[in-house]
Amino acid sequence: MSQNICVIGSGFSSLSAACYLAKQGNKVTVLEKNTEVGGRARQMRKQGFNFDMGPTFYWMPDVFESFFQDFGHSVSDFYQLDKLNPAYQIYYDEGEVVRVEDELEKIVKTFEEIEKGSGAYLKKYIAAAENNYNLVMADLVYMPGQKITEIITLETVKKIGLFMQSIKTQVRKKFKHPKLRQILEFPVLFLGATPGNTPAFYNFMNYADFGLGTWHPRGGMFSVVLAMKELGESLGITFITDCAVEKVITENKSVTGVQTTKGEFACDVLLSGADYNHTEKLLPAHLRQYSDSYWARKSFAPSALMFYVGIDKKLINLAHHTLFFDADFELHAEGIYKTGKMPSKPLFYASFPSMTDDTIAPDGKEAAIFLIPLAPDSEDGEAFRKKYFDDIIERLEALTEQSVKEHILFNESYSVSDFKEDYNAYKGNAYGLANTLLQTHVLRPGLKSTKLDNMYFTGQLTVPGPGVPPSIISGKIVSELITKYR
Numbered sequence: 001m002s003q004n005i006c007v008i009g010s011g012f013s014s015l016s017a018a019c020y021l022a023k024q025g026n027k028v029t030v031l032e033k034n035t036e037v038g039g040r041a042r043q044m045r046k047q048g049f050n051f052d053m054g055p056t057f058y059w060m061p062d063v064f065e066s067f068f069q070d071f072g073h074s075v076s077d078f079y080q081l082d083k084l085n086p087a088y089q090i091y092y093d094e095g096e097v098v099r100v101e102d103e104l105e106k107i108v109k110t111f112e113e114i115e116k117g118s119g120a121y122l123k124k125y126i127a128a129a130e131n132n133y134n135l136v137m138a139d140l141v142y143m144p145g146q147k148i149t150e151i152i153t154l155e156t157v158k159k160i161g162l163f164m165q166s167i168k169t170q171v172r173k174k175f176k177h178p179k180l181r182q183i184l185e186f187p188v189l190f191l192g193a194t195p196g197n198t199p200a201f202y203n204f205m206n207y208a209d210f211g212l213g214t215w216h217p218r219g220g221m222f223s224v225v226l227a228m229k230e231l232g233e234s235l236g237i238t239f240i241t242d243c244a245v246e247k248v249i250t251e252n253k254s255v256t257g258v259q260t261t262k263g264e265f266a267c268d269v270l271l272s273g274a275d276y277n278h279t280e281k282l283l284p285a286h287l288r289q290y291s292d293s294y295w296a297r298k299s300f301a302p303s304a305l306m307f308y309v310g311i312d313k314k315l316i317n318l319a320h321h322t323l324f325f326d327a328d329f330e331l332h333a334e335g336i337y338k339t340g341k342m343p344s345k346p347l348f349y350a351s352f353p354s355m356t357d358d359t360i361a362p363d364g365k366e367a368a369i370f371l372i373p374l375a376p377d378s379e380d381g382e383a384f385r386k387k388y389f390d391d392i393i394e395r396l397e398a399l400t401e402q403s404v405k406e407h408i409l410f411n412e413s414y415s416v417s418d419f420k421e422d423y424n425a426y427k428g429n430a431y432g433l434a435n436t437l438l439q440t441h442v443l444r445p446g447l448k449s450t451k452l453d454n455m456y457f458t459g460q461l462t463v464p465g466p467g468v469p470p471s472i473i474s475g476k477i478v479s480e481l482i483t484k485y486r
């Protein structure tokens with residue numbers, strides 16, 4: 001039976017869920033508080049430059065392809081996808097650079113050059129990681145997280161040891177060189193926790209990195225948002241922007257509608273892709289599943305200090321994705337996850353999409369995006385932002401041997417207070433709830449409300465976890481749950 005379904009938010013999870021629900025014949029209305037769809041993946045446009053405001057790494061291309069194929073399409077019907085080479089490059093102290101290239105064989109060679117004997121082990125390590133990836137993608141990641149038995153299979157039981165040790169332990173057993181360790185530990189940062197707090201089973205992210213590669217959708221990640229919106233419109237979804245949901249209206253144990261800045265919308269089912277904690281605050285207290293102390297105990301993924309910078313010339317000695325590991329990794333991680341204090345010299349990530357895509361910046365100019373991971377609810381303010389901007393630009397200039405500061409046309413910053421203001425993000429988190437062992441699957445906030453019979457949740461704070469591919473998967477899983485229970 002066709003239902004009238006309201007979806008709060010238009011991030012990847014909401015867009016994905018809305019498409020599946022519309023395909024099943026439901027009347028779907030997406031209510032987004034911001035002026036533009038895409039959630040954390042919105043685009044900032046200024047003086048002819050286009051900046052992806054959130055995600056920039058397009059990993060796990062199979063997940064995107066599978067999404068569009070579910071609707072009889074292919075990614076190529078909507079946007080052009082290019083494999084990046086190098087996938088990314090890393091700067092260490094004193095300008096030393098490592099390029100992570102686009103094929104495993106080449107990466108093996110790079111490892112071997114840095115640490116003799118590590119290449120052969122890398123091949124074995126990635127083969128095992130591929131095996132985990134296939135296991136996860138075939139089944140596990142699509143489980144709704146309602147019962148632990150969903151993920152107890154013959155295969156996972158055989159791998160129980162991988163849940164009991166961390167990626168850090170596993171990597172450090174075989175790779176001795178600090179650079180190689182950092183390269184292999186870097187992908188798990190996408191899961192929101194430290195390598196020491198992430199089960200070794202998640203090494204499938206290393207396969208996503210070295211095996212599947214890093215891709216770039218022409219026009220930036222926002223092209224994916226536009227593609228999903230276009231697909232949604234073709235399926236009959238109504239998108240309403242500048243429409244913040246202020247209250248969920250309930251009767252007994254059901255949602256009957258939502259009150260928004262654009263009036264009331266009645267619905268048979270309510271699905272929220274907005275941050276989980278915020279959505280529950282829209283409900284009367286007795287209908288919330290999780291208390292304030294529950295959220296306070298949770299390990300949130302970092303927030304971020306971002307800079308979107310227009311530069312009046314082309315830059316040299318940089319790659320589309322460049323990581324600056326010329327700082328103390330442990331000290332920065334401790335600041336994010338333990339003390340909440342930022343080191344004076346943090347690690348940072350920079351993206352220069354205009355180096356490979358001429359639609360991103362005016363001719364002869366460069367678009368730069370800088371990201372410094374921060375503790376959620378970290379200090380914010382103009383002076384704080386400026387201090388770190390000056391630091392990273394100075395380091396960039398020194399390491400890459402060029403002048404940058406005097407070529408800056410503009411610099412727009414974005415941080416904790418903006419995440420709170422724009423997305424109602426708990427503590428201003430950027431990537432949701434971390435995927436630690438104790439925050440995996442059934443141990444994450446649920447997709448279906450236990451207090452309301454027609455209320456559902458999706459996105460990076462619920463199952464399966466943070467990142468664009470998991471958010472797209474989250475939308476698919478929740479749409480299946482809604483169909484199952486209605």
Ligand SMILES: Cc1cc2nc3c(=O)[nH]c(=O)nc-3n(C[C@H](O)[C@H](O)[C@H](O)COP(=O)(O)OP(=O)(O)OC[C@H]3O[C@@H](n4cnc5c(N)ncnc54)[C@H](O)[C@@H]3O)c2cc1C
Nearest residue numbers: 009011012013033039040055056057245274459460467468
């Ligand atoms: C800076 C940054 C860098 C990242 N880098 C990567 C990367 O390189 N690769 C990768 O795969 N992932 C990356 N991620 C993670 C990825 O972007 C997210 O996991 C994903 O986009 C989350 O999608 P979502 O649907 O869960 O939530 P969101 O995108 O946050 O969507 C939630 C939506 O709900 C809306 N909303 C909130 N409250 C209300 C309300 N009351 N009424 C109406 N609407 C409301 C918000 O405006 C928002 O549009 C990054 C994230 C950030 C922030």
